[in-house]
Amino acid sequence: MEQARTALAERIAERRRGIGDPRALVGEMRRSVLLVPVAGGGLWSARSGGVRWICGFTDEAALARFALRHSSGDQPMDYAALLGARIVDEVVPSLDEPAGLAVDIATEDGSMFFPPVVGVVPDGVAVDSGEPQEGRGRGR
Numbered sequence: 001m002e003q004a005r006t007a008l009a010e011r012i013a014e015r016r017r018g019i020g021d022p023r024a025l026v027g028e029m030r031r032s033v034l035l036v037p038v039a040g041g042g043l044w045s046a047r048s049g050g051v052r053w054i055c056g057f058t059d060e061a062a063l064a065r066f067a068l069r070h071s072s073g074d075q076p077m078d079y080a081a082l083l084g085a086r087i088v089d090e091v092v093p094s095l096d097e098p099a100g101l102a103v104d105i106a107t108e109d110g111s112m113f114f115p116p117v118v119g120v121v122p123d124g125v126a127v128d129s130g131e132p133q134e135g136r137g138r139g140r
Contacts, residue, residue: 008032016112025112034084035056036056036087039078051097052098053099054100054101055105087101093125099125
């Protein structure tokens with residue numbers, strides 16, 4: 001039986017179809033509990049385009065699709081359940097480099113990236129805020 005999509009997955013689907021309000025999508029991300037794989041004592045992330053992307057998943061099915069590609073064999077994948085707001089407001093600013101949130105990256109036609117820009121992350125760590133990025137590992 002197919003699991004019903006979460007409210008965030010529904011908003012992502014709307015935006016991918018070119019409808020819906022981008023601000024509502026960000027709001028839904030902030031209110032949603034995301035499952036974030038844990039590896040090496042920290043949250044699983046990947047670097048691309050000069051940005052560190054923390055990977056979160058809207059439900060266990062989306063996490064399982066990711067785990068099939070990125071876990072070692074039949075070992076279970078540990079994860080933390082975190083509010084999207086906590087990820088972008090607390091975790092992202094604690095990193096010493098530009099960082100954002102990538103949601104459901106293993107879901108074909110269902111992923112969404114929340115980049116390190118004003119309106120998604122705190123202004124002090126947003127790459128487009130115009131504020132000096134002292135202490136931030138830009139381009140590392």
